[in-house]
Amino acid sequence: MRGLPLRWAALSAAWLAIGPAAAQDRSLAAFGDWLLRCEQRGSRLCEIATPLPGPEGRTLAQVLIGRIDPRGPLLITAHLPLSVHLPAQVRVMLPDGVVSLTYQHCLQAGCFATAELDEGLLRRLRAEPQGVRLAFQDGARREITAPVSMSGFARAHAALIEQTAPPHR
Secondary structure, eight states: OOOOHHHHHHHHHHTTTGGGGGGGGGGEEEEEEEEEEEEEEEEEEEEEEEEEEEEGEEEEEEEEEEETTTTTTEEEEEOOOOOBBBTSHHHHHHEEEEEEEEEEEETTTEEEEEEOOOHHHHHHTTOOTTOOEEEETTTTTEEEEEOOOOOOOHHHHHHHHHSSSOOOO
């Protein structure tokens, strides 16, 4: 999983600054509050993402779900601003518990924390139509909690699986 964050970060950062020349190698589809983003880089790399609103209408963070390696595990990643307190955990807060994400690293585009998204957690996320919350600490150690909308999540996830399924022979 060591090479994962750099590749994930590169894809996520690239989406923050899409240029017209690269648009033909990328696709985007909306499902409620979730976006399916795919990019062709030798192999097809896709993720679903939802922005988390912050003050003044800016995006505070993103929650991303996808695989870096087609044979690898499904991952949930929080893309956070650089001004975070790294010793504190990033948490996805569900009504029936908390899932901790582990910081991988910080780049110019932000900090990234990940966890494997197993079938149990996936079921729990699908069962939360009201949404979940993402919690972390900023650089001043203040607790930041942001709502994560699950509107469109199930459809976006189904589209992600369809886009990344190995071709039939």
